[in-house]
Amino acid sequence: MKHITTINKADLKATAAKGGCGKCQSSCQSACKTSCTVANQKCEAVK
Amino acid sequence: MIHKFRQLGYNIVLDVNSNGVHIVDDCAYDMLGIIAPPMAEECPADLPARLSQYPEQDVRSTYAELYELYKEGALFAEDDYEKYSGTMVKSPVKSMCLNVAHDCNLRCEYCFAQTGDFGGERCIMTPETGRKAIDFLIENSGNRENIELDFFGGEPLMAWDTVVETVNYARSIEKQHGKNFRFTITTNGVLLDDEKIEYINREMSNCVLSLDGRREVTDRIRKTLNGKSAYDVIVPKFQKLVRSRGEKDYYVRATFTKYNLDFTDDVLHMRDLGFEQLSAEPVVTDLNEPYAITTDDLPRVFSEYDRLCEVMANRTENKFNFFHFMVDLDQGPCAIKRLRGCGCGNDYVAVDPHGDIYPCHQFVGIEQWKMGNLYDGTFNNDIKEYFAKTHVYSKEGCRDCWAKFFCSGGCNANSFIYEGDVHKPHMLSCEMQRKRLECALALAADRAVKEQG
Ligand code: SF4
Ligand code: SF4
Numbered sequence: 001m002k003h004i005t006t007i008n009k010a011d012l013k014a015t016a017a018k019g020g021c022g023k024c025q026s027s028c029q030s031a032c033k034t035s036c037t038v039a040n041q042k043c044e045a046v047k
Numbered sequence: 048m049i050h051k052f053r054q055l056g057y058n059i060v061l062d063v064n065s066n067g068v069h070i071v072d073d074c075a076y077d078m079l080g081i082i083a084p085p086m087a088e089e090c091p092a093d094l095p096a097r098l099s100q101y102p103e104q105d106v107r108s109t110y111a112e113l114y115e116l117y118k119e120g121a122l123f124a125e126d127d128y129e130k131y132s133g134t135m136v137k138s139p140v141k142s143m144c145l146n147v148a149h150d151c152n153l154r155c156e157y158c159f160a161q162t163g164d165f166g167g168e169r170c171i172m173t174p175e176t177g178r179k180a181i182d183f184l185i186e187n188s189g190n191r192e193n194i195e196l197d198f199f200g201g202e203p204l205m206a207w208d209t210v211v212e213t214v215n216y217a218r219s220i221e222k223q224h225g226k227n228f229r230f231t232i233t234t235n236g237v238l239l240d241d242e243k244i245e246y247i248n249r250e251m252s253n254c255v256l257s258l259d260g261r262r263e264v265t266d267r268i269r270k271t272l273n274g275k276s277a278y279d280v281i282v283p284k285f286q287k288l289v290r291s292r293g294e295k296d297y298y299v300r301a302t303f304t305k306y307n308l309d310f311t312d313d314v315l316h317m318r319d320l321g322f323e324q325l326s327a328e329p330v331v332t333d334l335n336e337p338y339a340i341t342t343d344d345l346p347r348v349f350s351e352y353d354r355l356c357e358v359m360a361n362r363t364e365n366k367f368n369f370f371h372f373m374v375d376l377d378q379g380p381c382a383i384k385r386l387r388g389c390g391c392g393n394d395y396v397a398v399d400p401h402g403d404i405y406p407c408h409q410f411v412g413i414e415q416w417k418m419g420n421l422y423d424g425t426f427n428n429d430i431k432e433y434f435a436k437t438h439v440y441s442k443e444g445c446r447d448c449w450a451k452f453f454c455s456g457g458c459n460a461n462s463f464i465y466e467g468d469v470h471k472p473h474m475l476s477c478e479m480q481r482k483r484l485e486c487a488l489a490l491a492a493d494r495a496v497k498e499q500g
Pocket of ligand 2: 027028389390391395406409410457459461
């Protein structure tokens with residue numbers, strides 16, 4: 001493509017169907033905690 | 048839904064529902080301000096005239112590329128997640144904040160715990176209560192293996208015996224129950240000594256070290272009881288801890304207030320002290336406090352985030368991570384997780400020194416949210432159910448917010464405390480959250496461009 005560079009191929013929709021296993025870390029949004037926010041969290045099921 | 052913005056010299060487009068992130072040229076950027084789904088395969092006849100600042104050939108080829116993304120589901124993807132929100136049920140409790148000390152040896156002006164006592168009397172958790180908390184987690188965590196427990200306060204080092212006994216107890220029984228405890232601690236550092244540093248670095252998978260940046264900023268707000276500089280006491284101890292920590296996680300976190308809206312300097316100062324994992328969080332407080340950040344301060348806060356973002360993009364050495372600018376675009380959490388966020392009151396709870404259970408550390412001490420007690424064995428499943436059903440589609444405004452799959456509906460406690468309703472996002476926090484996300488996405492774009500050379 002000439003006009004567009006896509007930087008991630010992640011497909012959020014695909015994760016909805018098989019997601020929700022609950023293995024991932026809790027993620028308090030407030031930085032007074034050690035947990036991470038949702039945005040920088042890793043899925044622990046796909047290791 | 049899409050969100051487009053300019054940052055770090057890039058035109059960035061986030062396709063909200065697919066989570067696709069695209070860097071586009073000016074023609075595509077302007078075109079996305081005009082077109083809306085559903086897209087036809089043919090370029091609309093009036094488009095070249097409406098974008099007459101670009102050669103017609105470019106307009107047509109740009110449209111064709113956007114259409115291709117659209118067909119792939121990476122542009123104007125539809126929001127069909129709400130059906131999952133209806134299936135949200137209670138989850139096992141897998142994570143706990145253990146408030147081992149409702150007491151503190153600093154008197155930070157902005158402390159949400161009201162200088163450590165959470166509005167009640169000062170007290171320390173007994174080791175027995177710590178052990179009961181471990182039993183509670185084992186009983187209530189179902190088939191979850193990884194259990195997180197954060198030692199918090201007040202200042203947890205003031206209850207050191209309880210910390211050690213709780214950890215030892217958990218380690219002695221975790222295997223037989225098929226659990227793996229991950230401990231973390233959040234400390235102001237005043238009581239750190241060699242023995243505690245060694246223990247923390249061995250047992251705690253993460254630790255949060257509170258410091259507000261430059262000496263004058265830290266000392267102005269993080270006040271000691273004897274009037275001496277907190278900075279001078281804390282910094283050498285943190286440096287020692289981090290030097291001997293190896294590869295384990297930590298971060299040094301600052302709170303910024305109206306007194307230091309130039310907080311980039313505080314972040315850089317902490318980097319100069321040798322810390323590489325950094326965070327600076329806006330104070331959330333009553334707007335009448337002199338240090339409160341208000342709507343009027345937002346333009347200044349935004350330009351400061353811009354400055355920090357640029358510094359990070361341009362650094363080739365002495366790099367650092369800034370907690371709130373980190374996003375993982377490739378292996379982030381699943382959509383289900385993103386709908387619900389922090390999990391407070393559902394898979395996450397807080398326990399105070401008396402063994403009282405609350406949805407999270409910020410709800411501690413608010414009577415109406417008390418969920419139960421470790422001693423009498425009570426645990427209110429109605430409150431759990433309530434939080435299980437709290438998600439981006441149940442909150443005012445989140446559904447139409449472009450940041451929803453990164454933010455997950457914000458902090459329930461802030462919403463309750465400052466807006467009076469768990470389902471009403473704290474708008475001031477939302478504004479800053481969205482700005483930080485733009486910076487985070489821009490830095491991710493910048494990394495991708497640089498990697499591709
Ligand atoms: S930024 Fe605010 S409106 Fe947007 S998802 Fe977060 S809490 Fe909801
Ligand atoms: S409600 Fe707020 S403070 Fe409590 S866990 Fe959630 S994000 Fe964190």
